[in-house]
Structure formats: C-alpha cells, structure tokens
Amino acid sequence: MKTFKLTFFLAITTLYATAQNWKSDPEHSRLGFRVEHMQISEVNGIFKDFEIDVKTAKPDFSDAVIELRAETGSIDTEIEARDKHLKDKDFFDVENYPTIQFKSKSISRIDENKYSVTGMLTMHNVTKQVTVEMVHNGTITNSVTKKRTAGFQVTGMISRSDFEIGSKFPAKLVGDKVFIIVDAELQLQ
Template sequence: MKKATLFAALLFSSVGAFAQNWTLDKAHSNLNFTVTHMMLSEVDGKFTNFDVKMTSAKDDFTDAQIELTADVSSINTNQERRDTHLKSPDFFDATKYPTLAFKSKSVTKVSGNKYKVTGDLTMHGVTKPVTLDAVLKGPVTNPQNKKTLAGFIVTGEVKRGDFTLGSAPAAVVSDEIAIRASGELVKAN
C-alpha cells in the first residue's frame, strides 16, 4: 500500500512539475464592464488595478488554473462622483470588500480557439459560479524578447442582484453586467 501511495505522489508531483506559470502583462490588458442606465444608455467602466495568474501544462490550456483578483477601489467609469458612489456601501462597499476575485474550475475547448471557462466569482462578499466565453489568441513568440505570449478575450454576463450589488432598481441600473476582459499573458521561463 505504501508503494502505491508513494508512486501516486511521485506521479502527481511530476505532472505538476511540467506545468508552466503565466503572468499578466498589465500594459496590454483590460478588465471592463458595461451596465445599462435608465434603459437608455450603456455606461462603461473598468478596474485599473487587477492581476491574473495562470498555470497550465497543456498547449491547448484545457487544464489551466486561472486566478484573477481586482482592487475594487480602482473602479473607473470616467465620472469621479459615480466612482465614489460605486465604492460606497450602496454598491461594492470597497472598505468592507476591497477585492473581487475569480478562480477557475474548468477550461473547456468548444471549437478552434473558443473556450468556456467555468469558475467561482466573488464580489461584495458573495461567491457564485459563472461560465464565461473565452477566445485564445496565440501563443506567439515576442520577436524582441523571445518570450512566449498568449492572449485571451473573455466575455460574459453576471447579474448584479446575485451578488447583492446595489439596491438600485433594474430600470435605473440594469441587473445585467456585461464583462469584457482582454489579457496578454507571459509564460515564465
């Protein structure tokens, strides 16, 4: 029995040894969202301070483990008064819940370079499962520094009410929050 346990431990540790770490190139990445105001216009926003870490051993990223964190205080809608309101207890309550996070559970290839990424999203102290669409660009080798890069465009929608994020009626601020993230990841050597 001890031999089987030792063999399993060696097998799993050697598989993990082949996993590659990827880090976010923040200069070439965005974490954006859109809500509808008064059922008339779309209001775009973003988080300016966020990070993504990914580990994957497979070339097609179907075994990827992805973790995203964002500083809620970095929310920016190009309207200082609105940003202050969004950080308040009326919405994100950035003092009490300073971070939003996503941790993947699975990455499934749909076709070609299209994927479904399923995981847990935590906002405003509430964690819910979400499934997002992702498009892979690359990987490519940067001709200047010879590093391997991969790009992902991630889109999806979450419901504000699922995360108790603000009590404004849906006619004022839509319950649907569209997410669009674009990230460039660099493979660690």
C-alpha cells in the same frame, strides 16, 4: 491496487513538474464591464488594478487553472462623481470589500481555440459559480521582451443582484445584467 496508486502519483507529479506559470501583462491587459443605464443607454468601465495568474501544462491552455484578482477601488468609468458613488456602500463598498476574486474550477473546449470556463467569483463577500467564454488568440514570442506571450479574450454575463451590489437601485435605473470583457496578454514566467 499499488500499480494504480503509483501510476496516479506519477501522473500528478508529472503535471505539476511540467506546469507553466503565466501572469497578465498590465500594460496590455484590460478588465472591463458594461451595464445598462435607465434602459436607454450603457455605462462602460474598467478596473485599473487587476492581475491574472494561470497555471497550465498544455500549450493550448486546455488544462488551465485561472485566478483573477481585482482591486474594487480601481474602478474607473471616466466620471469622477460616478466612480466615487460606485466605491461607496451603495455599490462596491470598497472599504469593506477591497477585492474581486475569481478561481476556475473547470475548463472545457468548445472548438479549436474557444473554451467554457467555470469558476467561483467572489464580490461583496458573496461567492457564486459563474461560467464565461474564453478565446485563446494565440501564443508567440514577444519580439520586444523575448518572452512567450499568449493572448486571450474572456466574455461573460453576471447579475449584480446575485452579489448584493447596488441592491437599492432597481434594474430600470441600473441594469441587473453586467457584461464582462477581459482582454489579456499573459507572459510566461
């Protein structure tokens, strides 16, 4: 039993000692969404102020622990009146719920560079488990910054009703399903 405990302790210690920290490069990353409007068109938008932190010990990111934080007040659909409405109590209520947070719980490989990531998403003071797909586009040494840089795209679908956002607006007016797309460049810290 002592040998098992020592082996387990050494494995955990080695993992934390070799884990690398990566952060999103805000100039080359985007957190976007798309939602149906009146069943005939779509509205696209972004959150301008967000940050992604990743810890991993493996170069293929197969053991990554991912955290994302976005400021709800940074929502931008390129229409000022709509953005103001999305920030008020009808939707995000940014005064009372200023952030969106995601923290991964597990990651599993789908194929060579594609993963399924499951984690806890918190919006509007509601936390739900969600699963998204992550594609690792590669890792290089950035020729400008000289930093190790990894590229990712994350896609998924959530239901706004699960998070009590826009509850008084039926899906025929504003779609319930919201498509999420994150394009991110992460830099090794």
